Amino acid sequence: MGKKHFAGAFADIGKKTNAQIINERRIINGEDDGLMQVAPLKHPFADDIYKKMLANTWVPTEVQMARDIEMWTSPDALTEQERFVYKRSLAFISNLDGIQTNNLVHNIARHITSPEVKLTIVRQAFEEALHVHSYATMIEALSLDPEEIYGLYRTDQGLYEKNAYILRAVDSISDPAFMTGTFENDQLFLEACVGNIILEGIYFYSAFLTFYILKRNNKMPGSAEMIAFINRDENLHLANFIQITNTIKEEQPELWTPEFQEKMRKNIKGAIELELDWGKSCIHEGILGLNPAGLEQYLQFIGNMRCRAIGLDDLYPAAENPFPWIDEMTQSSMTEVNFFEGRVREYSTGTLEW
Numbered sequence: 001m002g003k004k005h006f007a008g009a010f011a012d013i014g015k016k017t018n019a020q021i022i023n024e025r026r027i028i029n030g031e032d033d034g035l036m037q038v039a040p041l042k043h044p045f046a047d048d049i050y051k052k053m054l055a056n057t058w059v060p061t062e063v064q065m066a067r068d069i070e071m072w073t074s075p076d077a078l079t080e081q082e083r084f085v086y087k088r089s090l091a092f093i094s095n096l097d098g099i100q101t102n103n104l105v106h107n108i109a110r111h112i113t114s115p116e117v118k119l120t121i122v123r124q125a126f127e128e129a130l131h132v133h134s135y136a137t138m139i140e141a142l143s144l145d146p147e148e149i150y151g152l153y154r155t156d157q158g159l160y161e162k163n164a165y166i167l168r169a170v171d172s173i174s175d176p177a178f179m180t181g182t183f184e185n186d187q188l189f190l191e192a193c194v195g196n197i198i199l200e201g202i203y204f205y206s207a208f209l210t211f212y213i214l215k216r217n218n219k220m221p222g223s224a225e226m227i228a229f230i231n232r233d234e235n236l237h238l239a240n241f242i243q244i245t246n247t248i249k250e251e252q253p254e255l256w257t258p259e260f261q262e263k264m265r266k267n268i269k270g271a272i273e274l275e276l277d278w279g280k281s282c283i284h285e286g287i288l289g290l291n292p293a294g295l296e297q298y299l300q301f302i303g304n305m306r307c308r309a310i311g312l313d314d315l316y317p318a319a320e321n322p323f324p325w326i327d328e329m330t331q332s333s334m335t336e337v338n339f340f341e342g343r344v345r346e347y348s349t350g351t352l353e354w
């Protein structure tokens with residue numbers, strides 16, 4: 001029950017061979033001597049993801065915001081509704097990346113006992129920090145009022161409730177006394193991993209969509225490029241947590257009960273509904289060809305994709321992607337499908353082709 005860390009584990013593990021240590025390695029509840037020995041690997045998917053993360057290295061100051069500044073300060077380039085949607089989307093994703101940075105650092109990383117998987121979590125946390133910095137770069141470039149963006153959740157009931165719902169989902173494992181190693185707690189940790197799939201693979205998507213819709217209409221291209229860089233990172237984060245979830249399922253199959261599966265489907269469905277409500281509160285009757293019906297279909301398509309990726313039944317009947325052009329814009333083509341067919345595109349450092 002539970003596991004020893006560092007000094008205690010280091011002393012116990014001293015009598016084992018390296019092969020034994022690697023063979024006993026698990027995503028959670030495994031041997032961990034705290035020395036981060038990542039060769040050879042027990043979980044090669046992590047090494048693969050880590051290398052792809054490194055290949056995606058970029059910094060927000062690379063993105064040209066000059067055209068966006070020009071448009072934002074020109075009285076006619078954007079409608080009031082477009083400005084409203086822009087600020088609301090930025091508020092939500094800036095809150096979300098802040099939550100996720102803390103979640104990875106404080107809740108997730110300390111329970112991972114596979115050093116190669118821990119490397120991906122550390123890198124992922126760095127990328128979330130990069131995203132936090134990206135939103136600050138956008139706020140500064142456009143001279144937006146930080147109170148209006150970061151502080152929106154204090155005046156907007158919908159955003160407050162959305163953040164509270166997301167924070168509740170990570171609450172169960174955020175107690176510093178929480179330890180893996182019991183059936184109940186391991187299920188809670190696995191639920192938190194599915195929570196990460198929801199966060200990385202559902203919550204960002206309506207906000208991303210609004211930036212892409214603006215770009216498609218030749219508006220705020222620098223912002224959309226920033227979002228495409230972030231989106232490319234999130235696709236790998238999503239792939240990482242899909243792999244983590246599926247590997248814990250293999251290592252501890254007793255956790256994946258029919259009741260648990262139903263609960264995960266319910267969590268994903270709840271997230272889709274929450275995201276749709278939020279999206280509708282941003283776009284109202286529609287903006288630049290994006291209407292509530294299209295958004296609903298898009299989110300249902302994504303919901304089914306996330307379910308399939310971890311072996312759950314579809315939530316919605318035959319939902320098709322109404323915006324296939326998004327794949328071209330993000331160069332991602334739904335990573336969790338392509339990635340594991342070995343067709344993920346190769347990226348060179350700091351570039352993104354439109």
Ligand SMILES: [Fe+2]
Nearest residue numbers: 097127128131
């Ligand atoms: Fe992020």
Ligand SMILES: [Fe+2]
Nearest residue numbers: 100200234237
């Ligand atoms: Fe992320």
